[in-house]
Amino acid sequence: MVTVPEAVWREVSALEHAEGSQAVLAAKKAGWICVERAENRALVQSLSIELDSGEAELLALAILTEADILLIDDCAGRRAAMYHGVVVTGALGIVLRAKKCGRIASVAEVMDRLVTEAGFFISTKVRAQFLLEAGEVG
Numbered sequence: 337m338v339t340v341p342e343a344v345w346r347e348v349s350a351l352e353h354a355e356g357s358q359a360v361l362a363a364k365k366a367g368w369i370c371v372e373r374a375e376n377r378a379l380v381q382s383l384s385i386e387l388d389s390g391e392a393e394l395l396a397l398a399i400l401t402e403a404d405i406l407l408i409d410d411c412a413g414r415r416a417a418m419y420h421g422v423v424v425t426g427a428l429g430i431v432l433r434a435k436k437c438g439r440i441a442s443v444a445e446v447m448d449r450l451v452t453e454a455g456f457f458i459s460t461k462v463r464a465q466f467l468l469e470a471g472e473v474g
Contacts, residue, residue, distance in 0.1 A: 338369050339401065341393035345371045376400055387413055398422045427456070428466050435470045443470035 340348070351357050363369050374380050374396035383392035391413040398406040399420055406417050409426040417424045425433075427450065434440045443466055450456035467473040 337367070338363075338407075339397065339403070340369055340371050341390065341397045342371055342373045343393040344390040347390055372397060372401075374400060383416065387416060391416075395420065395422065428458070428462070432466055432470055442472065443467060444472055 348357070348360055360369070364371070374393045376396060379399065380389075380392050380396045383395050387395065387410075391408065391410055394406070394408065395413065395417050397403070398417065399422060403422065406422050406424045407426070407430060408414055408417060408424055414424050414426070428443075428447070431440070431443055431446045431450075434446075435443045440446055447456075447458055447463060447466065451458060464473065
């Protein structure tokens with residue numbers, strides 16, 4: 337199950353007509369996504385000094401629930417999470433795990449789709465690093 341803070345869910349649900357949004361809404365309806373509120377508002381407020389509201393609530397929730405891993409791509413959010421001892425991964429980390437578990441055949445194909453269909457930016461260096469790790473470059 338994926339836990340999403342209310343602030344992030346508000347951002348996602350506001351994009352109800354964006355590509356992929358119906359899949360996200362369906363995942364919530366199927367019970368794969370749980371929306372929670374980070375109850376320690378003082379912690380959220382403290383984290384909001386350096387992070388936007390969604391990232392602050394996301395990190396607070398990860399800290400409070402002792403999350404196994406935090407999915408976050410924002411550099412400032414990743415730094416703050418690591419400072420607080422939270423294990424982080426990004427979208428490409430999830431893609432690499434999916435390849436290693438046999439859930440997808442090609443990291444390159446998924447990266448290409450992220451770039452062309454979702455406007456995701458992947459530098460040449462990062463792309464090469466993930467392809468090497470996935471065993472797709474030889």
